[in-house]
Amino acid sequence: MIHSIIIEDQPPAQRVLKKYIGDMGNMELKATFVDALQAMDFLKSEPVDLIFLDIHLPKISGIDFLKALTNKPHIILTTAFSEYALESYEYDVVDYLLKPFSFERFVQAVSKLPILKQEGVSSLNKIENSFTPEVIFIKSGYEHIKIEVSDIRFIQSDADYTEIFTSKKKHLSQEPLRHWEEHLDSKKFVRIHKSYILNISKIQKIVGNQVRLDENTNLPIGRAYKKVFMKIVIK
Missing domain, CATH: 3.40.50.2300 (Response regulator)
Known part of the structure; x- marks a missing residue:
């Protein structure tokens, strides 16, 4: 010990x-x-x-x-x-x-x-x-903000940063998209595009090359990611 x-x-x-x-x-x-x-x-x-x-x-x-x-x-x-x-x-x-x-x-x-x-x-x-994390902490100024992992809808790349979208708001993270791809559960969070990681539990429907989360939110599915994404989602 x-x-x-x-x-x-x-x-x-x-x-x-x-x-x-x-x-x-x-x-x-x-x-x-x-x-x-x-x-x-x-x-x-x-x-x-x-x-x-x-x-x-x-x-x-x-x-x-x-x-x-x-x-x-x-x-x-x-x-x-x-x-x-x-x-x-x-x-x-x-x-x-x-x-x-x-x-x-x-x-x-x-x-x-x-x-x-x-x-x-x-x-x-x-x-x-x-181990699957239940929460993550992201640095914002001098604070570290706690986010429930299950509340994350998707993560979007923004140049050298990422934006983490939850059901209530979005948070800016200094980590690149690859960081989240490596550290979140790959069975629950899937890379669907060079700029997006998606929580598959938030999917409402898949239409062509887009994923619909709600009537106002549609995310693109990149050609290079579609085959793997569809295998994970449609079992």
């Missing part, structure tokens, strides 16, 4: 990490802290194997916390800012997770722990392959 703690001041990010840790099966979360000073006091009497550490924290930063540690556990950094990646590896961290990150990416980071490399990661792969 891998004993871990979370040092993270944002509740949405805390919830994601707690969920992912719980889904692993071979990890136990000992405590969660909103600042590194609290964690320092805890570590004096409660050693752990792994720390999930945010960089932007109140009181002292995650980097300063790393510098101050003497008997350092394994560290996986979690942050929304990619510019700290190079500096962080100077402190021998296990991995660097850029928010928002998927469960698959989380498993990939955890599998780099020396103890798991020795034991092999077959159990991790089983967890990863059987």
